[in-house]
Amino acid sequence: MEKLLMDIVNAGIALFRSSEDKLKTSVTDLEKIFESLKSKGELDQSEQAQKLRDLLNKTISDAKEAIEKTNANYSDVVSKLQANYQSISTQVEAMVP
Numbered sequence: 001m002e003k004l005l006m007d008i009v010n011a012g013i014a015l016f017r018s019s020e021d022k023l024k025t026s027v028t029d030l031e032k033i034f035e036s037l038k039s040k041g042e043l044d045q046s047e048q049a050q051k052l053r054d055l056l057n058k059t060i061s062d063a064k065e066a067i068e069k070t071n072a073n074y075s076d077v078v079s080k081l082q083a084n085y086q087s088i089s090t091q092v093e094a095m096v097p
Contacts, residue, residue, distance in 0.1 A: 041049070
């Protein structure tokens with residue numbers, strides 16, 4: 001039984017090492033492909049490509065603006081809730097002997 005467990009552990013280690021090597025190779029290959037595609041995209045100065053870049057930049061800008069407004073509103077709501085809680089807490093303390 002002990003030998004069987006050791007065989008299973010050893011097989012698991014080998015499987016892990018094999019998967020790790022394959023994953024590293026895949027990540028390296030993916031990085032190379034991404035860099036190649038990025039370079040090709042940068043070279044594309046067509047009107048369509050520029051429109052797509054402009055649209056993407058506007059979308060990102062709009063998203064950042066929406067997030068900033070949401071964060072500001074969230075902070076405002078939290079401040080109001082804290083003030084209300086403090087007020088209620090004070091009133092409850094005054095009522096309870």
